[in-house]
Amino acid sequence: MGTARPYLLEFFKIEIEKMAEIQTVPQLFKELGNPRMRNLIDVVFRFKSVKYELVVDAVDGEENLVLGAKAKSIIQIDEDENVTLDERLISFLENFLEINEDIQNYEIDEGIRSIQKNIRLYTVEEDFLEKKNYRIKIERHLRKVGRVIRRNATMLRQQVELDYKTAATAEVKKIKIKDHDEKAQKLLTLIHSIEEILDHDPFFVEDQDDQMHNFIVDLRFEYLRMARTSLVELSQEIVSYINKINNHDRVFKKLMKIKRLKDLYELENRTNIEDIFAHDLSLFFETKAIFATKPSLELLRTDEGLDIIQEVANKRQHLARERSKANLEIDLDGLDTEQKLEQRINFGEMKKKFKTSGQGLYDFVKEFPFKVETSDEDRIKIFCKMALMYENEMNFTGDVVRDKIEGKETEIAEVLAI
Template sequence: MSTFSSIKELLNTLSREHKLLAEMFEKRKTLSYRQEFALELVDQKEERLQYLMERSVIRPNGAFVELDEQFLRFFEQVLEVNEEINTSYIHENIGHVKQNILYYLQESSEMRRFSYLKAVKGSLVKIGRITIRNIIDLKRNIDNTFKTEPNYKVKIAKLENYDNKRVDINRLIDQTELLVTEEEETFFRAAMDVELAQIVNHLRLLLSEARNNLIEIQKQILEYLNQIRHQSRLMEKIRQLKYLKDQFEIRSKTNLMDYLRRSNDVVFETNPTYPLKLSLDYLQSDTAFEVIAKVNRKLKVGLRPRLPSAGSIATEYIMGHTLEEIHINLEEVKNGFEASGHHLFDFVMRYQFPKEVPFAERVTIFCQMLSLYENDFNVTDKFMQHQEIEFAVVYPG
């Protein structure tokens, strides 16, 4: 078995075979991945597949290939999709903290003491991150087990196992808090700097949050177990009654008929309900949004506010009024001017418009016609004056 000679070789290999590794990781929960499918993703080059096998990135399994456990765990931890609740990581980091604190207190070299202090800081950061990550995975696994596991006995066994994991995490949280507050008080007083103080304070906040989440998880597990046992007992009784009914022995071997005749209050009792708390992953999905929107639309039915009716409209507002406006057709005025023997200003002043047009408006009409039909008229160099208005003498063109 060969190993990677450098980090550069490892990164180049993962980059070159990213299609195959991504496909195998997405299908990691299936039993195995066929070797011919893997060859398609490496361009049918068996030497590339053999290269991955020699360096234990993947491993053969007959006609199939699988991701090596080491790389599979690495991908799951980095992408934070691992389902395994592993409290040994927390325990190992607590041990590393104690060992490096001991080395720090016994070391006289400042450079080596600094390296041990750095290792302590790194382990404390890992403890907080791993603890929160384990609690998130624990909560998700509990919800998935309750909602997807079809076998009642397996479901109960899994939930009880997760409860044991909860107890282990809680015990490690207590050990960590005891470590940073009492057991190694001498070290934290002697080696305390700004960075270490920030790390310790942040760690204690994370542990406090983790403890509160574990209390909620404990309540959730107890609630799920009670629901499962209630459903299990109910289903068992139903199966027994179904069996007796199929054997035509339900009347002879049970007092069901007498019980039903004596009981008059069953129909008035409400059915026991066990509300489910939806996971955050589900609430963030598009399906949950559609369901919430649908429920919201149903709840709003019949809650439309009544708008006050408007009063009756007054008669004067609905009476018809006709407005007439007389428009002066400048084209018609131009045609009349071309047929006349007068210059333009004199013609406009004498023209009979369909309405009364004052002098100032007639001067405006003169200017408009001169502007619109300048190319059709003959504008001379001669000027005349009328009521303090000087104008050019204009004849038809």
């Protein structure tokens, strides 16, 4: 540790030996209450491993603080003077911040076992307070399992994409991606196990109050369903990645073989490449043919099938709106009954003025000062056209505006600017 370091170690030896590891929460909070200690933990956590001198600089030269952190097992210092955080602290911070890069499905296994054990204890326990404690433990383990599942699903997707882009060789890519696929399938199995417990265990079926019911609903939709949807999509992407890797590897090997023959001046003699170039008129950039397949009824009954149905319904609704736009014809020349239209309507300018007017679209169009005389019927057409043209910038409230048009009481949809 340099010339002064042995002296400093001796100087603090007696005090360090008196120090004990942090045993209680107040002790931990007391240490974290020191701004320099917080800065030390932040620096070492962000950089994983930091040289001793840099850590001392980070705490304004207070070397005794660094040595005290080591004595209390907050940090570790190896023989090369590299400083790292204690594994327990790293694990806590990574789990709390949900940035742990390790896909640890065993945590979910342990969580499921703890849930089942506490359910059994809750069932046989007669003391009210003990039953309440078991109930709290069940909810805590469920919440933890949900967080781990969601985190693992997110990390798996990120790692698959990263390994596909950065792995050095095709074989390395395939090994890593297949390993991620196995973890994804295991995670799907664990999600199914939890859903089986929620669906069939009497604790959740019969003994639910409103608080527990709302908690289970959140767990299902914000954690389990989102994770399962992500994992199903990831499995499909993995198949695509593997196919791409195999195809790229096959093409690369062929190109290398061609290059080797070319370098030996044997390409024309040992292959039929001239005949191929003479007769093969392949279009390398031709659009790939896509063949649609019908989904099975079993698939449509699942949550994934429900998402597919919803997506198709949204597309059909969008197409219907596009047809409505195309079919809506406004005879702009008809807006002028006494003279030819001097200037066509600028819908873009109208939209800008409408957004700053604070009015509903119908009232805005009704009162808009067109340069030519405009009938009520034509204003209705302009209202409809603007609502359809700028649909994504409009708020269709579901309410109606009532007005007399050509002597008749008429209801018109209320449309506001977003």
